Amino acid sequence: MSCPFGHGVPAGDLDYTPIGEDPLPVNPKEGSSESGKMRVQVPKGITPISYGDYLQLDGLLSLQAPRSTHYGKPAHDEPLFICVHQVYELWFKQTLHELDSVRELLSHATKMADESPMLRISQRLQRVTVTLKLCVAQWDLLFTMTPMDFESFRTFLVPASGFQSVQFRLLENRLGVRPAQRIKYHGADYKEALTPEEAAVVKKSEEEPSLLTLIEAWLERTPGVKTTWWDTLADNVRGRHAEDRAAAEAIEDEAVRTNELACCDINEKTFANFFSAEAHAECMRKGSRRLSHEALKGALLIFLFRDLPRFQLPYAVLLTLQDIDTSLLEWRHKHASLVQRMIGTKMGTGGSSGYMYLRSTVSDRYKVFLDIANLSTYLVPRELIPPLDRSTMEFSAFPVPTV
DSSP, X not given: OBOTTTTTOBGGGOOOOOTTSOOOOOOOOTTEEEETTEEEEOOTTOOOOOHHHHTXXXXXXXXXXXXXXXXXXXXXXXXXXXXXXXXXXHHHHHHHHHHHHHHHHHHHHHHTTOOTTHHHHHHHHHHHHHHHHHHHHHHHHHTTSOHHHHHHHHGGGTTOOGGGOHHHHHHHHHHTOOGGGSOOBTTBOGGGGSOHHHHHHHHXXXXXXXXXXXXXXXXXXXXXXXXTHHHHHHHHHHHHHHHHHHHHHTOSSHHHHHHHHHHHHHHHHHHXXXXXXXXXXXXXXXXXXXXXXXXXXXXXXHHHTTTSHXXXXXXXXXXXXXXXXXXXXXXXXXXXXXXXXXXXXXXXXXXXXXXXXXXXXXXXXXXTTHHHHGGGGGOOOGGGOOOOOHHHHHHTTOOOOOO
């Protein structure tokens, strides 16, 4: 019988000592490993390794080199500052690892019309969300510094800046932040803050398919996108809008009537922009929408019919994409708040406007999946939602009632 914790090694082959007893002196045998008083049988073909060697702790723990110490003015809080930012870079590395995997799986799913990878995609995107939430919480460590604590070593950092984090720029581009969305840094392209080698890597990432691009292609093939179902939905919505307008016009109080009619105008225009391919194209040209018309319709179908088996996992994916945007927005906000607390409105160490620049990035401008976040705008009462046609229902693995 194998021990469940012995990685397939028969329990009888494990060299262990009962709790409370000292191990007997033994000579190390081939295929065994001793660390202090611990002895275990190492599977054949595997080289023994210790915890410290596996994590390369000697190298890892020697990477914190406070510049304040180098200049003979050691600042107590600089090691914390270094550790927090090094851990950020490790989490960015892990996040990129997950996003690259998701992008590859999505590409396969779309090309092969294969939904089997969606569970893994959902799980890994959820892992990205949890990782980003950790990154948000990590700012709290730096909030334990006082402005004077930071000032004691800030001078030694010039001209280093978080703006130069290549991995964060890669993360943004992998998700789908487009160059046109970015706020200029000193009026120049953000890549100019990087070395030529780093800029080349980041430039390449701009040209690769982003998560947004792949999600768009995946949504475009949602069952039901290219059916007359949309004409029926549009007719139902227009009918309800006509009823609302008639009710508003019948209101006797002029101020209330005027307000209600203004709401009718807004609702009618909002849905007209959604149903019209031409209006949608104009919104994309202006930058207020990022997904194609068919992709946006696919996403709305998933929202409206999220209870269908075919749409349950896609719905979870769309929610997770919104969580990623939210977590990144929270990360940017906390970063800006920390900078304001530490240096006020002073210029940043890298030469940016500091807090003012960071504050400008805390907006929908940097939300990648903004269209999905805005989908609730187009949700309508259930009685207005027409049933899907038989072929779409069958494709969605939902039992079709027989007449």
